[in-house]
Amino acid sequence: MNNRTRLNRRDVMKTSALALGGGLLMSEPLGAYPKGVNTNSTPSQLKISDMRVATVVKPGPSPCPIIRLDTNQGVYGLGEVRDGASATYALFLKSRLVGENPLQLDKLFRKIKQFGGHARQGGGVCAVEMALWDIAGKVYNAPVYAMVGGGKFRDKVRVYADTTESKDPKIYAQRMKERKEVMGLTWLKMDLGVEMVSDTPGTVTGPSELSQWEENNLEHPFIANEVTDKGIAMLSEYVAAVRDAVGMEIPLSMDHLGHLGVKSIIRLGKAYEKFNLEWIEDVIPWTYTDLLKEISDQSPTPILTGEDIYLKEPFRVLCEKHAVSKIHPDLATSGGILETHKIGDMAEEYGVPMAMHFAGTPVSCMANVHCAAATQNFLALENHSLDVPWWSSMVQEYTKTPIVNHGWIEVPDRPGRFVPGEQPESQVVAELGPGRFVGSRQLDRLLERRDRGVQVGTGAVGLELGDPHVS
Numbered sequence: 001m002n003n004r005t006r007l008n009r010r011d012v013m014k015t016s017a018l019a020l021g022g023g024l025l026m027s028e029p030l031g032a033y034p035k036g037v038n039t040n041s042t043p044s045q046l047k048i049s050d051m052r053v054a055t056v057v058k059p060g061p062s063p064c065p066i067i068r069l070d071t072n073q074g075v076y077g078l079g080e081v082r083d084g085a086s087a088t089y090a091l092f093l094k095s096r097l098v099g100e101n102p103l104q105l106d107k108l109f110r111k112i113k114q115f116g117g118h119a120r121q122g123g124g125v126c127a128v129e130m131a132l133w134d135i136a137g138k139v140y141n142a143p144v145y146a147m148v149g150g151g152k153f154r155d156k157v158r159v160y161a162d163t164t165e166s167k168d169p170k171i172y173a174q175r176m177k178e179r180k181e182v183m184g185l186t187w188l189k190m191d192l193g194v195e196m197v198s199d200t201p202g203t204v205t206g207p208s209e210l211s212q213w214e215e216n217n218l219e220h221p222f223i224a225n226e227v228t229d230k231g232i233a234m235l236s237e238y239v240a241a242v243r244d245a246v247g248m249e250i251p252l253s254m255d256h257l258g259h260l261g262v263k264s265i266i267r268l269g270k271a272y273e274k275f276n277l278e279w280i281e282d283v284i285p286w287t288y289t290d291l292l293k294e295i296s297d298q299s300p301t302p303i304l305t306g307e308d309i310y311l312k313e314p315f316r317v318l319c320e321k322h323a324v325s326k327i328h329p330d331l332a333t334s335g336g337i338l339e340t341h342k343i344g345d346m347a348e349e350y351g352v353p354m355a356m357h358f359a360g361t362p363v364s365c366m367a368n369v370h371c372a373a374a375t376q377n378f379l380a381l382e383n384h385s386l387d388v389p390w391w392s393s394m395v396q397e398y399t400k401t402p403i404v405n406h407g408w409i410e411v412p413d414r415p416g417r418f419v420p421g422e423q424p425e426s427q428v429v430a431e432l433g434p435g436r437f438v439g440s441r442q443l444d445r446l447l448e449r450r451d452r453g454v455q456v457g458t459g460a461v462g463l464e465l466g467d468p469h470v471s
Helices: 003-021 030-036 105-115 119-140 144-149 169-181 212-217 229-246 262-271 289-298 312-320 337-349 362-374 440-451
Strands: 048-056 064-071 077-080 156-160 188-191 252-255 279-281 303-305 354-356 378-382 408-410
Touching: 064 119, 077 119, 077 362, 105 119, 105 337, 119 144, 119 337, 119 362, 144 337, 144 362, 156 362, 169 188, 169 229, 188 229, 229 252, 229 262, 262 279, 262 289, 289 303, 289 312, 312 337, 337 354, 337 362, 354 362, 362 378
Parallel strands: 156 378, 188 252, 252 279, 279 303, 354 378
Antiparallel strands: 048 064, 064 077, 156 408
């Protein structure tokens, strides 16, 4: 063994092996250790140098801003702002991050989490947190699940997905059957709201001529819509058709019931009991804890919520009161990888399992996969892009083999490297400068030009500077 080898090994032990290396790579001889370490990185001297952004426009929930945190040593990390949110939620955090060591993950998260909020407002903090873990995985040559949870509970993650609705129960059921038999899904979800039957007289009772503001902004208890017995019977026909098509063995969940009152939700929960649903989702806003508790106590069908909740504390309230049967955080809102793992561990103490909501690109998807692998009470991960043929190929290594394979995602044992591919359909619409990511200095100049009345964002730049639909 030469002196150089000894020096490299000593450097590795100082910088990374104590925290992560000992249990991760012992299948290799110790002398092979330096080969698996990013020799371009000195962890103690690593600093964040910039934040860049590219915006992906895809079918379904969109746009999806992807951020890249650059460092002074050439190591970078990718994160994703939640679908439908502005990249601004991440970009305005740059001044709090530049010059910081990205490996101080918890410290940085505690520093910036004050700038996040519920729903899409948490997207920037979560994107940064994902990118920090991506950097850490590359520097320490360890999969994120090993750093977050000390290992994994599963080698593959179960995926579930909703299905395009049809007002014909037989067609809807056939589409659900194809999800099971063609795509190989082992967990299904159907969207079934009162709008599916409201065209039929006598199905829904509610005030007429609501303004657009009332329809879009008033929460469920304030609309005064109630479903009738006739409406419940017609809705049940859809669920019966689906169960006839896919069988009773496969888990089936339901979402988008509509803006209904508490009593209507309870009645639906009782009507759906015979179909053995895994849950009915977001039946009223999650902030009404006591009303959710009332529904959960009286509905034999389990209640689930959580996709718009930021941080662990509100989940604790729901779990402590057993206001819901299951929780459903979206990692791009709930606080990122570690916070969502903590949410799962907390819920487990109260006997509450955790599914995960997700509707973005492969960048956020793989962050979810690592979190799910490391969290014991995880059930299944949602995916809203099974019908987008180029979704997987946004990551170069998945151009031939899809990420979601017969209803499962394999948990990678290597450090995450989420590199957007070259597929033109992905419409990566931030193309200024080298590569696909616009530097924040360029963004500053673009914003200055916009403020002076100069037109920007005409195809080269899609950064929600005025038109979120630019492509």
